[in-house]
Amino acid sequence: MPKQFKIKRYPLSNTARAIILFAVLINVATWLAIAYYYPALPNTIPTHFNVSGAPTSYGNKSILLVVPAVLSAIIVVILLVLRYRYALLERYPYFINLPAFAYRLGLEKNSAVHGAIINRVFTVHTLSALYISILCAVITYVMFSLNGHALSLLLSTILIVVVVFVATVFLVYRSIYKSFAVK
Numbered sequence: 001m002p003k004q005f006k007i008k009r010y011p012l013s014n015t016a017r018a019i020i021l022f023a024v025l026i027n028v029a030t031w032l033a034i035a036y037y038y039p040a041l042p043n044t045i046p047t048h049f050n051v052s053g054a055p056t057s058y059g060n061k062s063i064l065l066v067v068p069a070v071l072s073a074i075i076v077v078i079l080l081v082l083r084y085r086y087a088l089l090e091r092y093p094y095f096i097n098l099p100a101f102a103y104r105l106g107l108e109k110n111s112a113v114h115g116a117i118i119n120r121v122f123t124v125h126t127l128s129a130l131y132i133s134i135l136c137a138v139i140t141y142v143m144f145s146l147n148g149h150a151l152s153l154l155l156s157t158i159l160i161v162v163v164v165f166v167a168t169v170f171l172v173y174r175s176i177y178k179s180f181a182v183k
Contacts, residue, residue, distance in 0.1 A: 008115035008116075010115050010116060012126070016122070019129070020082070020129060023075065023126070023129040024133075026133035027072055027136060027137075031068065031072070034140060034144070037144050038144075043060065044059070045059065045063075067139050067140070071132055071135065071139070074132055075129050075133060078129045121176060138153070138161075
């Protein structure tokens with residue numbers, strides 16, 4: 001068995017921690033809103049709307065909990081990956097395409113720089129948690145409003161969040177590359 005590469009471990013930056021805190025607060029607020037409004041909903045609710053906003057099918061109100069639960073589970077997985085990022089990467093290095101950065105920059109043997117790059121790369125994961133929390137809040141609002149016209153809010157918000165997320169990821173990766181580029 002080849003010698004395992006040990007990565008120098010760095011704590012997450014204050015910015016990444018603030019992003020995580022904000023994502024968790026949004027998610028907790030979403031679940032508090034669900035707990036507050038859920039009992040007041042009728043047992044049978046509209047589950048599908050036509051183009052004009054009129055309900056076309058109905059179902060049990062418990063269906064409203066599926067999307068927030070799935071999105072919250074994704075956030076928990078992201079937070080666990082962030083918590084155990086170095087252990088995961090030392091044991092399963094193929095989980096992240098970090099060699100593309102390391103080999104391109106000629107840093108494959110420098111564990112300190114390797115660790116710093118990993119830490120910066122995982123900032124993107126904190127942003128993922130934040131954007132998923134925002135989507136969870138918006139989707140929950142639209143679903144609990146039981147209004148077919150709120151669908152336009154949902155679609156435009158999803159589009160905006162995806163565009164902002166892709167642009168942010170691009171800018172973060174560009175920043176990482178520039179800060180570690182061999183001059």
